[in-house]
Each structure stands twice: as structure tokens, then as C-alpha cells.
Amino acid sequence: MSQQTQWDSSLAFIFAMIGAAVGLGNIWRFSYVLYSNGGGSFFIPYFIAIAIMGVPFLILEYGVGFSFKESFSKILRRIKPQFEIIAWILILFVFVVTIYYMVILSWDLVYLLSSFTFNWGTDTAAYFTQSVGGSSNLSNAGFLIIPTTIGVILLWIALWFISHRDVDKGIGRVSKILIPALFVIMAIIIVYALTLPGAGKGIDALLTPDWSMLGNVNIWLAAFAQIIFSLSMGQAIALTYASYLPENSKLIDNVLIVVTSNSLFEICTAFGVFAILGYMSTTAGTPIVQLVTEGTGLVFVVFPMIFNIMGPVGRVLAPLLFLAILFAGITSALGFFEPMLNSTSAKFGWSRKKTATVLAILGCAFSIPLTCGISSYIVGVIDSFVNEFGILLLIGIQCIIFAWFYGVERFIPALNANSTFKVGKTWMFIIKYLLPAVLIIMWAIGIVQLFATAKPFEVMMDVIIIVAVMVTSIVLTKIRPAEDS
Template sequence: MNLAWGDDPNDFFFKKFLGLTSGPQEIGNIRSSILFSLALVWFLNWFIVFRGIEKGIERANKIFMPLLFFLTAILVFWSLRLPGALEGIKIYLKPDFSALARPGVWVDAFSQIFFTLSLGFGIMIAYASYLPRKSDIVHNAYTISFLNCFYSFFAGFAVFSTIGYMAHHTGAKFQEVIRESIGLAFVAYPKSISLLPFLPQLFGILFFTTLFVAGLSSSISIIEAFTSAVMDKFSWERENVVTVLSILGFSGSIIFATGGGLYWIDIVDHFLSHYGLVMVGILEAVAVAWIYKAHRVRDHINHISVLNIGRWWDISVRYVVPGVLLLLLVNDIVHEVSHPYGGYSWITIILVGRDWLIYTLFAAFIVAMRPWKKTLHIE
């Protein structure tokens, strides 16, 4: 199969590479190239998590994280030199405050920050369990949040400067160049790369290598969160847990390697990340602030941290966070009822999106209700 993007990346990506069908109800054939890539990613996830914390995840992160930032820095400084890049940067740095009046923007923002900070997945809880008991929580929280936001902001320069170059080169308006995230990453951006006056192949390799490293590091974290939880809950061996999880995960994700897979992953991603993470955020806030009590958590945090947090944290966790998330969630559900997501039919939304979310939450609830197989002592 010829993997060159050609003059029409849109036609190549959606028709030739994905073999996109007419809708999610038409599954289509399994795409061998996508299936192979899927198997490779699951194998890498299995191999790294299988090896444990020090030999697997820690060693991988020591390679992936510096590599990710290094590749991103190359993309940023390279793209800033392109003609028209400045126009893209101006749009990037000019905020549209009117968008703050749209509730959907806030839901998307919360979902995005939940995802980038790995909130609601159990990743932070899993990784935190490997830290020394008296680690400075406040310092770690501020550092992680700042670096996460800084990286996202920094990487945005590469995206907007390159899209600005494409708009400059083609004479199209900037808004016409930008599409949805999947189209931006795999259609608009490759088109921009193909228009580069020098070394477009190298730039393309750097861009997709960056995407691959970012995606792989995220998937490793998600699998480790589930693996560590099952290990602690049932006292099962790491090797057995991650092997079974990888086999089940690969088998369940084969549907995404079909001609209709893009529709399925679009709907599933929307419901799990858009609704699932927000719902988990509400439940976590309630559990911490109302069941365990926010002041007890704050006292412990301040006891082991150099920089203390005040009572504002209690108010935020008790009222602000769950209240805002609940308000946005209800508003989005109301909008969803009148305007089904993505223009999909209701039967598709129910079977693929809503039910997938319900089954996931139900399975998580069943596992959570199982008694612990061993006693954990927390000092």
C-alpha cells in the first residue's frame, strides 16, 4: 500500500487509508495496516507495563518524556520560521472572550484538562502510590499542573504557525483550514507539511513520531492504573493482569480498525471522555470533600508539604468543582437530547455511546464493591 499522502490528504486518509464507510452502522472490512499498528501498540504497552515500575514504566518515561519535549521543540522552532506563521500565532494568542458564554466550551475545557492531567482515570492515584509517603503533595501538584499547561501552550505554537503557513500559501482563510481534531492532525497538518519548501518528509516524520510518543505514553499510564488497581484489589500477579488486560483490550479495539471504526471511536471517545470523566470528577469531589471530609485531606496535605493550602481548597472541592461540573453536565445532556452528537442517529448514540458508558461505569462499580484481598496500612 502506498502510504504517501499525495495532493489530497483528505481523500487519502479517509478513503484510501481508513476505508471510511457511510456510517457507524456499516462496519466494513478490517484494515490490515491499522490492525497491525493496533497490535504493535498493544504489544508495546504490554511489554513495558509487564516489566514493572523500575524496568518498564520508569525507564520508558525517562526516554519518552524528554524525547517528546525535544521533538515538540524542533517542530515549534522550525514552524515559527515559515511564511505566514506570524498570522497564525496572532490568532492563537488573541482570545475570543465571547466563547466563555457557551457552556459547551467549559465542558470541553474541563474534559480536556481532566484528560491531559490524567484526572478521573486513576492514573494519578496509581502513580502517587509509588511515591514516598511524605512526598510534598502541593509542590508536586503545582509542578505537574504548570508543566502540563506549559507544554500544551508551547506545542500550540507549532500547530498554529504551521496552519498559518498553509493559509498563507493557499490563500484560504485561517478558519477554513482548521477542522476537527482528527482532520487537523491527519489532514490539514499533513497538507501543511507537504507545502513546506524544504525537507517536508523529515518534518512529517518528526510530527507523527511526536504524536506516537505522546499517545503511547498516555496508553501506558492508563493500563498501569488499571493493572495496579487490580493487583492491589485481588492480589493478582502483575504479569497475569497485564497479559489478560492486553489481550482483552486488543480484542475489544479491533472494531476501531474497521472501515466504520472512526465513527465508533468518535462516539465512544465523546461519551467516555466528555461525560465519563466529568461524572468521575464529580464523584471524586464528593468522596473527598463530603465523605472523607475536605479538611482532613487538607490537614494531611499541609502536614507533609512546604507550601500550605488554605480553606479556599475546601470550598473549591466541596462546592465549586462538583457544582460547576454538574451544571455543565446537565446543560450538555439537555443539548444532546435536542441535538444528537455528530448528527448520528439515536439508535447509534444509544447502542455505541450511551450503553458503552453505562457498561464501563457498571463494571467499575462492580469491581470497586468487591472486598479487598489484602489489608493496606496507611500511616
């Protein structure tokens, strides 16, 4: 059964895909990964990872979604009924990502509001711990951090409001507004950052190559991991969005536009981040190595500290930065939410509005407990497990299913039909042999590292997630699709 909903143009699809790809990881993760994995020399494994993983797998996802024009769960069920459970496991893992991602966005919303008054004070680490993200002290789990809780509720309402509409009127229209706005805001921040005293010091620290690190396998794994998570590969987002494409779409061209936009955004953002860190190092006399961190530490602790010493300019840059993160986060959250929305609607025969309403209520109900006094700790635990254990393994399994059980060559006519660039034997070799091998090796190494350092509470959380996902997947697989009833 074909999808009745459709993008009004490839432009809406491209903006939506860029929105799904460009997220928090581009802003607060890439610069750290680049700096800590050989600086300028990291670009070699980074671009190789794009060439042999990012572009080929996205082409596969576009081809699958465009060819079948059905939900992910229905696609795997059509290939082989026993595969449907694999689809639901992946979709549920991605829905879990949506649940904790909304909590991170809520932290940013709190900081966006705080940026107008700088009420994070001088001890920015204490502000984050006490008023926004909590700590790792398990005794604090019994209470909610109210500003974060309110933010989560508001953001889920916003997500529902956008997602319950047809994709073109909801996600498409919002992406056309937020993505250009995001790029303009980040351009302003980056250009100004490059004019700051000490900016050159930061850029030098970022780009100084350490060629000896190219022999370290962990650097290559870091590059492949960055591409997977930066492009939201294999999470059924690209596949679902591609299923809404009109005929005559230039699939391979669209992949190249999205990948190029994503990489340019994160590379330019890294320049801006390190220009600002160089300014802080020059002004405060703090070595850059002491300032460099990733994720919440960079955005919610180090940057407010820098804005504090910037004077009037900090009052302008702070709201712009947190607004940019909010825009990037919302468009990514829409992408994470869509596979669950699409597959659930198809499974039960519900309208898009009803499905979005039910899932938003469920998602919000699960997000709220994550705004407790150990919010940042518990989000970090879930994020590591879901990505390292669940999604990485399932990307490899998808490669095997589409390449070996269905036949990757069957997608080539649709991919090449209208595209300027073509795929052939090299692409098939990568999908059938190279990618599954790389992904399974990465998964095995990641699992060893994950559980070698896990604490009892973290293992308990991991077990709860896997049991919940497996049980729910079995139940959803057992339910007969709406058209079979």
C-alpha cells in the same frame, strides 16, 4: 495493605504524571479550542479553570493516593463498601478510553511510517478514509483496515511490555526517556514553524482576542473541559501513580510542576500549529478559517497537505510530528491502563505481570473491532460518550465522596508536610462546594447536547457501553478481594 511497588524518586513520578497529562489533546485539540473560543481572551477562563479546578483536584488526588497507598477500588471500599462499585465504573470507563486510544495511536503509527515516503498522496482526506481511519458509512463496518489492525496489535504488545514490569522499571524508565524526547522534538518543530513565511499571520489569527465572548457561558465550559481532559483529571491515574510515591514527597510542589509543564506544552504547541497553518494560508492562498480543525482532521488531513507543499523540510518535520504524537500517546496510554491494572491486581491477588498480560489480551481483543471501515466514526462516538457522560459525572462524585464522606481535611497534614506551598480552608471550600457544583452543571449541559444530536446507531453504542460497564462493575464488586478469601 500497602503497595509493595514504588517509584525510585519523585522525578520518575513527575515524568510519568507529565506523560499521562501530555497527550493527543495537547497537540491537536488545544489550539482549536483556543482559536474558536475567543483567541487571546480565552486565556482568562483557561487560567481561572486551572486555578479553581485543575490544581485543587490534582492536589486532592495526590493526597488520596499518597495517604491510602492502595488501589482506587480498595480506597473507596475502605471509605464505604457500597462505594466500591463507583470505583469500578470509573476504572472501566478509563479502560474503555485505553481501548480506543490505542486505535488512534495506531492511526498515528501508520502515518509515521507513511511520512517517510509521503504515500498519503495529494488527496490526504481520501487516504485517511480509505487506508487508515475509515468513514461514517455503516456499510463499511464489515471489514478491517489491515494497516490499522496490525498497528493496534503492535502497540498493545508495547504497552504490555512496559506495563508488566514494576512501575519504576517500566513506566518510570520509559517516561524518563520519552518525555524529554517529546519536549525536544516539539521544540524543534515549534522553533522552525515560527520561522516560516506567514507564521505571524497564523499567530495573529490564534491570539486576536474577542473580549465579547467572555460573557458566553460556553467559553467558560470549554476552558473547564480542556483542563479536565488535558490533565486527565479524576480518572484515577494521578491517584494510582501517587500511591507509589516514597515518603517525604513534596506533593503540592509536584502538582504545580505537572500542571505548569502541561500548560506550557499545549500553549507552545498551539503557537507551532498556527504558525504552520499561517504558512499554508500564505503559500496556498487558503484562508486560515478553512484550515482550522481539531483532532484527526488537523493531524491526519491538514498537516499532510501542508507537508506536501513544504518540500525537503516537510520530509523532516512530518516524521518528527508523528513521532512526537506517538511518544505523547504511549505515555498517556500507560496512564489510562494503570488504574485497571492496579485495581485488578489488588482485587484478585495476581502478580503485576499476570494482570498486565490478561488485560492487554482483553484490551487488544476489544480494540481490533474498532479498526474496521468505520473506525474513526465509532471511536468518536465512544470518546464523546465516555468523557461527557461517564468520566465527568464520576469526577464530581469523587469530590463528594472524598470531601463529605471521608473528610477532605484529613488529607491536609500529608499534603502540607513536605511541600513548599500549603493548602487550607480555601482549598477545602473549592473541593467541597465549588468543584462539585461546576462539574455537575457541566455534566448536565454535556448530556443534553450529547443526546440531542445523537443518531440511533450512536445511542445504541452508548447503551452497549453503559450496560457492559455496569454489569462488569457489579461482578467485580461482588467478588471478594484476595485477602478476604
